[in-house]
Every structure is written in structure tokens, then in C-alpha cells.
Amino acid sequence: MSVSSLRRFRAAVATAAVLTAALGVGTSAAHADTAPTTPTQTRLQEPRDLLRALEFDSLAADGWTVTDDEEETDSAKETEVVELVAETTPAPPAVTPEELARIVPGIPAEKVEQFIAPLNEAMTRNGIDNPVRQAAFIAQLAVESDSFRTFEEYASGRAYEGRADLGNTHPGDGERYKGRGAIQITGRHNYEKVSEHTGVDFVAHPELLAAPENAFTTAAWYWTSRNLNEVADTAGIVRVSELVNGGHHALGRRIDDFKRGLDVLLQP
Structure with a gap:
């Protein structure tokens, strides 16, 4: 074939x-x-x-x-x-390094080979298995991680201090549980949930969430925990972006990256 x-x-x-x-x-x-x-x-x-x-x-x-x-x-x-x-239906082809570089033009060249395997593994294991889902997933990761340049939020996290909706009920939780991972998981509550899912204690060791070996696994957990495969299939990239980001931050970029992803992944 x-x-x-x-x-x-x-x-x-x-x-x-x-x-x-x-x-x-x-x-x-x-x-x-x-x-x-x-x-x-x-x-x-x-x-x-x-x-x-x-x-x-x-x-x-x-x-x-x-x-x-x-x-x-x-x-x-x-x-x-x-x-x-x-x-x-065969197993979907993995996204190639060349395709990833075309979907996310800003990704540093040295990061492409480093991240392509864990990215594909996370998508395969979590049903991110058609061009629409893959393009939507990669588009969100690209924005959240600044084109895969960082798996830790640049800001200090102080803005999240005292945010009960994020589970930040202990002093210092804002900075301790700021955004990390390829999809910038944020808040004590989410750190607790992803720890339960993976068996890695990110609550005691939040810095581990930014490690490349965990960044894509945890991003896929966030994706599936919010049923974003179905959302991508039915509601579209705007709704996916709202559920990932909580608003419309960098929405134009997310849409552009998504469309570019479809162009790359659907081409003959």
C-alpha cells in the first residue's frame, strides 16, 4: 500500500x-x-x-x-x-519528521528528531489517529509549547495563586503547579489527576512534567480526559482551542497551524 x-x-x-x-x-x-x-x-x-x-x-x-x-x-x-x-482500516501512518517541521515551521531543527517518536507514540496510544485529530492536537501543542521550544510556562505562575478552580488551595501552589508539559497542564488538581493516570508523582515533583519523556504522555492524557478526539471530529478547531486554553488566546495561530496540518497530512 x-x-x-x-x-x-x-x-x-x-x-x-x-x-x-x-x-x-x-x-x-x-x-x-x-x-x-x-x-x-x-x-x-x-x-x-x-x-x-x-x-x-x-x-x-x-x-x-x-x-x-x-x-x-x-x-x-x-x-x-x-x-x-x-x-x-490500517494503522495510520506516523507523522514524519519532515511533516512535523512543515506543520510547525518554528520548531527548532534539533527538536524535531528528539520529539517525533514520543509525539507519535502518544497519538497512537490515545486514538489521535486521523488527520483532523492529529492536526488539531499538534496545533494545540505548538502554541502551548511555543513551537516545542519549552515545556514549562515562561511566566512565574503567581497569577494562579489561590485559584480554587485549579485546586490551588495551598500557599505557593500557583508557582509550584504552573503550566508544564507539551500542553501546559496547570494547577494542583490537574497535577493530581495526571499523577493518578501515569503513576508518576507530579504533585511531589512538578518539574518532572516538563521532562520530554513525560511531556507528550501528559498532553495526551489531558486531550483524552476532555474527549477532544470527538470534539475535533465534530465541533471543530475553535471549540478544541477553547477547551485547551479556556478562551481564545492565540486562536488565529491555532487555526492557522491546524489548517497547515491538514494540508500536510492530507496531501497525496
């Missing part, structure tokens, strides 16, 4: 709704001043259109069995796609 055909297959399992969400459409109830946005209409309104747009005919040449009977109902076509995915 060629990389090109496998990339097209990965694209095929993303639904038309996901592709619409990739445009960055989304709102949050937490931001009442943001006017609701009407999703942009695309030509991918019918399952038949999605099949044509994603070049299923070309997949057949690579060994995929796909019929194209125009008399079939849309329901039958959807069932056919689901069965094809369930029976023959």
Missing part, C-alpha cells in the same frame, strides 16, 4: 461535517458576546459527493474494493463506507 493511497484513505474516514469544522467554525457558551456562526456550506453535502471528492475510484486501483452504483441509496453508501473502514 503506497503512502499516497493510505493518505487518501485517511482522508476518506473524515466525514463531511469534520471537513466543514476544519474551517474553524465554532462558538462557546462561555463567550456570550460571540455571535453564533452559520457553518459554511460546502459541496460535500451528500455521501456521494464525499466519495467523489476523496477519490475512492483511485483507491480501487490500490486494492480497495469500492462500488459506484449510482442507483444505490445514500444510506447504502454510508453503510458501505463504515464496513470498509471497520474491515480494512
Whole structure:
């Protein structure tokens, strides 16, 4: 199976709704001043259109069995796609060092080879397994870690002191449990939860969360604990960003990185 055909297959399992969400459409109830946005209409309104747009005919040449009977109902076509995915879906290709460098142009060259393996392992283990999810995940990590330059927040953390919503109820918790890891996990409560999940005592040793061997594992924990695979699949990059960041900080950058990720990961 060629990389090109496998990339097209990965694209095929993303639904038309996901592709619409990739445009960055989304709102949050937490931001009442943001006017609701009407999703942009695309030509991918019918399952038949999605099949044509994603070049299923070309997949057949690579060994995929796909019929194209125009008399079939849309329901039958959807069932056919689901069965094809369930029976023959291969493991998704890992993101290559070259792809990561293109998705995150600001990543230091020496960091690419250092981080590509733990990044791929974290995605594989946590179901971040299609281009939409991977592009959304990498986009969030790129912003939170300043293009993978740091796994520890630049600020001191004093701004989090006394934040009961973060579990910072002890003196000094703000600085002790400031943002760390590839997704900048913040607050005593989150440090306690990720410690339970990984078995590493980040509460007693918060600095360990910034170690490269832990940075991606903990980022994936945060991602799955908030069900962000499903959010990426259905609600779009804006909603993903709101759940990661709690607001719209660097939203334009997150959207741009996400779109760049899709361009790279979906190309033949």
C-alpha cells in the first residue's frame, strides 16, 4: 500500500461535517458576546459527493474494493463506507519528521528528531489517529509549547495563586503547579489527576512534567480526559482551542497551524 493511497484513505474516514469544522467554525457558551456562526456550506453535502471528492475510484486501483452504483441509496453508501473502514482500516501512518517541521515551521531543527517518536507514540496510544485529530492536537501543542521550544510556562505562575478552580488551595501552589508539559497542564488538581493516570508523582515533583519523556504522555492524557478526539471530529478547531486554553488566546495561530496540518497530512 503506497503512502499516497493510505493518505487518501485517511482522508476518506473524515466525514463531511469534520471537513466543514476544519474551517474553524465554532462558538462557546462561555463567550456570550460571540455571535453564533452559520457553518459554511460546502459541496460535500451528500455521501456521494464525499466519495467523489476523496477519490475512492483511485483507491480501487490500490486494492480497495469500492462500488459506484449510482442507483444505490445514500444510506447504502454510508453503510458501505463504515464496513470498509471497520474491515480494512490500517494503522495510520506516523507523522514524519519532515511533516512535523512543515506543520510547525518554528520548531527548532534539533527538536524535531528528539520529539517525533514520543509525539507519535502518544497519538497512537490515545486514538489521535486521523488527520483532523492529529492536526488539531499538534496545533494545540505548538502554541502551548511555543513551537516545542519549552515545556514549562515562561511566566512565574503567581497569577494562579489561590485559584480554587485549579485546586490551588495551598500557599505557593500557583508557582509550584504552573503550566508544564507539551500542553501546559496547570494547577494542583490537574497535577493530581495526571499523577493518578501515569503513576508518576507530579504533585511531589512538578518539574518532572516538563521532562520530554513525560511531556507528550501528559498532553495526551489531558486531550483524552476532555474527549477532544470527538470534539475535533465534530465541533471543530475553535471549540478544541477553547477547551485547551479556556478562551481564545492565540486562536488565529491555532487555526492557522491546524489548517497547515491538514494540508500536510492530507496531501497525496
